[in-house]
Amino acid sequence: MKLLETYILRRVGQMFLVALLPVLAIIWTTQVLQRINLVTDSGQSIGSFAKLATMILPSIIPVVLPFALVIAITQTLTTMNNDSELTVIDAAGARRTILVRPILLLAAVISVFSFFVDNIVEPRAKTVARQMIAETYADLLSSVIEEKTFRKLDEGLYVQISQRLAGRMLKGLFVADERDPAYELIYYAKEGAVDDTGTTLIMHDGEVHRKTPDGNVSVINFDSYSFDLSDMTESRGQATLKASDRDLWFLFNPDPNDKDYTIRPQSYRAELHRRLTDWILPVVFALFSLAIAGDARSHREARLHPMVSALGYAFALRWAAFYAANQIDTDPEYIAVLYAIPIVSSIISIIFLGLHKRLVMPSFVWDGISASWRRMQERLLTATSRSGGGAAQ
Numbered sequence: 553m554k555l556l557e558t559y560i561l562r563r564v565g566q567m568f569l570v571a572l573l574p575v576l577a578i579i580w581t582t583q584v585l586q587r588i589n590l591v592t593d594s595g596q597s598i599g600s601f602a603k604l605a606t607m608i609l610p611s612i613i614p615v616v617l618p619f620a621l622v623i624a625i626t627q628t629l630t631t632m633n634n635d636s637e638l639t640v641i642d643a644a645g646a647r648r649t650i651l652v653r654p655i656l657l658l659a660a661v662i663s664v665f666s667f668f669v670d671n672i673v674e675p676r677a678k679t680v681a682r683q684m685i686a687e688t689y690a691d692l693l694s695s696v697i698e699e700k701t702f703r704k705l706d707e708g709l710y711v712q713i714s715q716r717l718a719g720r721m722l723k724g725l726f727v728a729d730e731r732d733p734a735y736e737l738i739y740y741a742k743e744g745a746v747d748d749t750g751t752t753l754i755m756h757d758g759e760v761h762r763k764t765p766d767g768n769v770s771v772i773n774f775d776s777y778s779f780d781l782s783d784m785t786e787s788r789g790q791a792t793l794k795a796s797d798r799d800l801w802f803l804f805n806p807d808p809n810d811k812d813y814t815i816r817p818q819s820y821r822a823e824l825h826r827r828l829t830d831w832i833l834p835v836v837f838a839l840f841s842l843a844i845a846g847d848a849r850s851h852r853e854a855r856l857h858p859m860v861s862a863l864g865y866a867f868a869l870r871w872a873a874f875y876a877a878n879q880i881d882t883d884p885e886y887i888a889v890l891y892a893i894p895i896v897s898s899i900i901s902i903i904f905l906g907l908h909k910r911l912v913m914p915s916f917v918w919d920g921i922s923a924s925w926r927r928m929q930e931r932l933l934t935a936t937s938r939s940g941g942g943a944a945q
Contacts, residue, residue, distance in 0.1 A: 554650070556641070556646070556650055557650060557653055557654040558654070560628070560632075560650070560651060560654045560655065561654035561655075561657065561658060563628050563632075564624050564625055564628045564654070564655055564658055565624075565658060567623070567624035567627055567628050568620055568621055568623075568624035568658070568662075570624075571619075571620040571623040571624050571627075572616060572617070572620035575616055575619070575620060576612060576613065576616050576620075579612050579615075579616060580605075580608065580609055580612055583608050583612065584605045584608060603684070604681055604684055606677075607677040607678070607680050607681035607684070608677075608681065609677075610669050610673045610674040610677045610678075611674050611677070611678065613666070613669050614666045614669055614670045614674070614830060614831070617662055617665075617666050617834055618662075618666075618833045618834045618836075618837045618866065618870070619837075619863070619866055619870075621658070621659060621662060621834050621837055621838060621841070622837050622838075622841050622859075622862045622863055622866045623859060623863070625655055625838060625841040625842065625845065625862070626841050626844065626845045626857075626858045626859040626862045626863075627859055629651070629841075629842075629845040629846055629858070630845055630857070630858050630859065633845075633849060638651075638846075638847070648846070648905065648908070651842065651846050652842055652846070652905065655838055655841075655842060656835065656838055656839075658838075659834045659835045659837070659838035660834075660835060662834040663831055663832055663833075663834045663835050664831075666830070666831045666833075666834060667831035670827060670830060670831055671799060671800040671827055671831075672799065672800075675796075675797055675798055675799045675800075676799070678796065678797040679793060679797050682793065682797065700712065700713075700714060707731065708729065708730035708731040709727075709728070709729055709730070709731055710727070710728045711725075711726070711727050711728075712725075712726040713725055713726075721743065721744075721745050722743060722744045722745060722746075723742070723743050724742065724743075725739065725740070725741040725742075725743070725744045725753075725755055725758065726738075726739070726740060727739040727753075727755075727779065733765075734764070734765070735762055735763060735764050735765070736762070736763040737760060737761070737762055737763075738760065738761040738763075739755060739758060739759075739760050739761075739777070739779070740758045740759050740760075740761075741755035741756060741757060741758030741777070742756065742757040742758060743755075743756050743757065744756060744758075752778050752779065752780060753778070753779040754776065754777070754778050754779075755774075755776070755777045755778075755779060756775065756776050756777075757774075757775060758773075758774060758777065759771055759772060759773045759774065760772050760774065760777065793812060794812055794819070795812070795816070795819040795820045795822070795823035796823055798820070798823070800824075800827055803820055803823055803824040803827065804824065806820050818880070818881045818882070819881055821880060821884070822877055822878070822880035822881050825877065825880060825887050825890055825891075826873075826877040826890070829873065829877075829890055829891060829893075829894060830873070832894055833869075833870070833873070833894065835898070836869070836894045836897050836898050836901075837862075837866050837869075839897070839898050839901035839902060839905070840862065840865055840866075840897060840900075840901040841858075841862045842901070842905060843900075843901045843904040843905050843909075844858050844861050844862050844865070845858035845859075845862065846905070847908070869893060869894075869897055872893050873890060873893050873894070876889045876890040876893065877890055
């Protein structure tokens with residue numbers, strides 16, 4: 553690799569990391585905070601929560617990588633143009649491959665890494681995360697860790713305890729069961745315990761109130777009562793794996809006896825084609841970023857910043873691919889559309905690069921953005937002048 557190519561590769565690589573890490577950290581933090589209830593509701597240690605948070609990271613990386621690459625390419629090439637470096641390269645008679653080769657090399661490496669994460673690391677991480685959550689909530693005793701606080705164990709089932717003692721013993725039990733539409737049950741008990749298997753709640757010295765839809769209430773006192781939890785613990789203790797949790801080899805050859813596959817076979821087909829197209833997006837994004845920002849231009853030229861145009865194209869292409877992948881569930885014809893999106897985008901970018909033409913945002917889009925921006929500025933100035941006039945009066 554030539555010295556100039558190494559220089560460009562190093563600058564784009566550094567900017568790629570600068571753009572990637574903060575965005576990745578922000579998105580990862582928002583995803584982790586959505587699962588903070590795993591600690592608050594089930595009493596898990598911070599170590600378990602940290603492990604779960606780590607398992608979330610692989611699902612975010614492939615989504616962020618292409619956009620970070622777009623920012624890195626457009627920002628680096630724009631800076632080189634402002635410093636007249638692109639002008640000097642053109643004046644020296646260098647081929648455009650001086651710019652294209654190192655950037656596409658970096659994009660290819662990122663694409664391979666994205667394929668590895670999306671098809672090998674992410675499915676395993678999701679499987680581990682689902683199993684952790686299932687095992688955490690399998691023991692329903694841990695779900696009511698806080699005393700004197702209502703906890704929702706299942707849809708229509710709520711539990712409160714006054715005190716929890718050693719040996720799985722509970723004091724002051726209150727259970728509200730509204731799962732059966734034919735009647736509502738409310739249990740009061742002075743004490744109780746969950747058996748070692750976690751499938752039965754045994755209550756002592758209490759009463760149960762049974763209320764029918766017509767408002768009639770019957771009260772039954774009991775010395776001992778067993779409340780069955782087996783259905784909940786069995787369903788919560790087993791993680792249900794979906795198409796997004798499967799590795800690529802399973803998607804190519806699904807198990808016909810798999811429970812989830814028999815219910816939603818079309819989702820596995822959609823996931824397979826999504827996996828086969830998403831990993832190439834960094835190369836596609838790199839091509840149209842080069843077509844937008846890879847030319848020397850005058851500083852007097854009034855135009856939209858290349859990063860804005862490139863990110864606009866990137867979001868539009870990503871949304872189109874996401875929409876096509878979702879439509880495959882109901883319409884297999886969208887498979888061709890899903891593959892056509894990156895192929896057509898790449899061909900158009902290559903044509904613009906070969907003809908030394910600049911890929912720009914359509915004029916009607918740019919005019920609409922400019923008009924909206926002017927209207928917003930006018931409204932801000934009007935609001936500012938009004939507030940200023942009111943203060944002066």
